[in-house]
Amino acid sequence: MFQALREKLRSFKKKVKDDILEEDVPGDSVKGKKEGAAKKGKFKKRKKAGKGADTGDSELLDGYEGGWAGKKIGEKKMDDVLWELELALMESDVAVPVVEEIKNFLKKELIGKKISRKYDIDVVIESALKKAIMNVLSIDTINFDAFVKSHSKPVVLMFVGINGTGKTTSIAKIAYRLKQYGYSSVIAASDTFRAGAIEQLERHSAKLGVKLIKHQKGSDPAAIAYDSIEHAKARKKEVVLIDTAGRMQTNVNLMDEMKKLKRIAKPDMIIFVGDSLSGNDAVEQAIQFNNTVEIDTAILTKIDADAKGGAALSIAHAVGKPIIFVGTGQKYSDLDEFNPNWMVERLFE
Ligand code: GDP
Ligand code: GDP
DSSP states (O other): OOOOHHHHHHHHHHHHHHHHHEEEEEOOOOOOOHHHHHHHHHHHHHHHHHHEEEEEOOEEOOOOSSSSSSEOOHHHHHHHHHHHHHHHHHHTTOHHHHHHHHHHHHHHHTTTOOTTTTTTTHHHHHHHHHHHHHHHHOSSSOOHHHHHHSSOEEEEEEEEEESSSSSHHHHHHHHHHHTTTTOOOEOOOOOOSTTTTHHHHHHHHHHHOOEEEETTOOOOOOOHHHHHHHHHTTTTEEEEEEEOOOOOTTTTHHHHHHHHHHHHHOOSSEEEEEGGGGGGGHHHHHHHOOOOOOOEEEEEHHHHSSSSHHEEEEEEEHSSOOOOEEOOOSSSTOOEEOOHHHHHHHHOO
């Protein structure tokens, strides 16, 4: 997962280390450059022993004048190096505004800061990069389990997204998770458009032991959702999972149909399902679906096969809604809770 992006970040760190440091900033207790250079070996050794330095705290960057001997990051050099980072992120399908945000954050974080020789520059860079990435991902997160627990029942969840992204599989995974947590649920087969959609859900619901409410192919999706909610109320089922036809975001009729479905079902949470492998397309889809029905959260699928990580880094920033889960494989249990730490851990492992 994310191997290409991880590699690029690693080579960025190396590049910074090799190129970025400008002048020696002599500290009060150090007489000059020469002595500073001679001491380098010693500092390295000392650094290696100090494992706990990778904390991202401000101690790493010493802005205060005098005191330590150190080096400074110059603006010009930073610009050159950031250009490399920009390319690396673009190649990884990170959306342009997110690239800008990461760049600007790093600039603010690093330029002109004096870096104490107590620390390796790459530790400082990695810590700044981690902070920059946390920053673009830090949309108010929603804890799914707490959301389900605290909401009045039945909790209605509506899944939207285009075909083939893994929407059906994600619904089954959520039904499985809910079952593990002791909740009863019912699935609404409101994708009456795609051939095979109902059958696919029938197989999942049989395996999971979850009730499926379905009508004929071609019937009104809103009526099915309505029936499912009535069923849940009558049978005291706690969660309703509504599948919807996987329309292209450009199909106006189907997008209108989805608005109607939303009006009737009044979902507590609209979950956009996007395929991480489609990179920038997934981000565009999230924006369009958000414009049409206002999504609340996102699930990003197939992250197990995603080398680039661009969609994972961009979606939350693009729509201002958090990714709550990522699909990590084809089994029902292959669903990980997503949060900024999860991402950062995998990018710098
Ligand atoms: P839908 O058309 O959006 O309902 O997509 P499906 O749920 O039918 O999934 C399309 C394909 O993607 C299927 O082969 C799924 O097994 C596969 N898939 C879904 N989620 C994941 C995931 O997280 N990882 C992997 N590797 N495959 C997935
Ligand atoms: P078939 O398509 O009727 O042969 O049924 P399968 O046993 O191959 O599975 C149907 C769908 O359930 C496939 O898309 C599987 O990827 C999906 N599936 C997702 N998670 C699981 C799981 O944990 N176990 C099984 N058996 N199937 C799963």
